[in-house]
Amino acid sequence: MDLFLVVAVALLLAGVVGSVVPVVPGAGLSLAGIYLYWWASGYATPGLVTLAGFTLVGLTAIAADQLGGALAASAGGASAKTTALATVVSVPLLFVAGPVGMVLGIAATVFAAEFYRTRNAGRGARAAAYAAVGVLGSAVVQLIVTLSLLAGFLFVAL
Numbered sequence: 640m641d642l643f644l645v646v647a648v649a650l651l652l653a654g655v656v657g658s659v660v661p662v663v664p665g666a667g668l669s670l671a672g673i674y675l676y677w678w679a680s681g682y683a684t685p686g687l688v689t690l691a692g693f694t695l696v697g698l699t700a701i702a703a704d705q706l707g708g709a710l711a712a713s714a715g716g717a718s719a720k721t722t723a724l725a726t727v728v729s730v731p732l733l734f735v736a737g738p739v740g741m742v743l744g745i746a747a748t749v750f751a752a753e754f755y756r757t758r759n760a761g762r763g764a765r766a767a768a769y770a771a772v773g774v775l776g777s778a779v780v781q782l783i784v785t786l787s788l789l790a791g792f793l794f795v796a797l
Contacts, residue, residue: 643679647672658781666700700784711773717766721752
């Protein structure tokens, strides 16, 4: 069982790192580590209630990661078409320009689309700022959640 504990902690640590690296499923890796250990312990540790709590927190983090930028852009006044366009543009930007380029590209895309739609630079800038903050904010949420999952797991398993 000690080997499974080591592998589980390694997955949880990979989840923490993955929470700030785009395209790496940080919370998913953390949950994989927890479930691996639960399976290896004969479904005893963590208990079902604790496992359900870990799962709920992990799934909430996954949803926040997937929807953070889009929800923030919408809150900033961007249209659904603009958020969809920014989402589509963000994927290739990540690979071409890296994480910083992706955030800047999302902001530029949202600004351009909203300026084109509304002919109002202020509204475009506001929606772009919200989108950028949403993307960065979801990374911060992921980091906090994956660190919490790691700490909670260590508390339960040790």
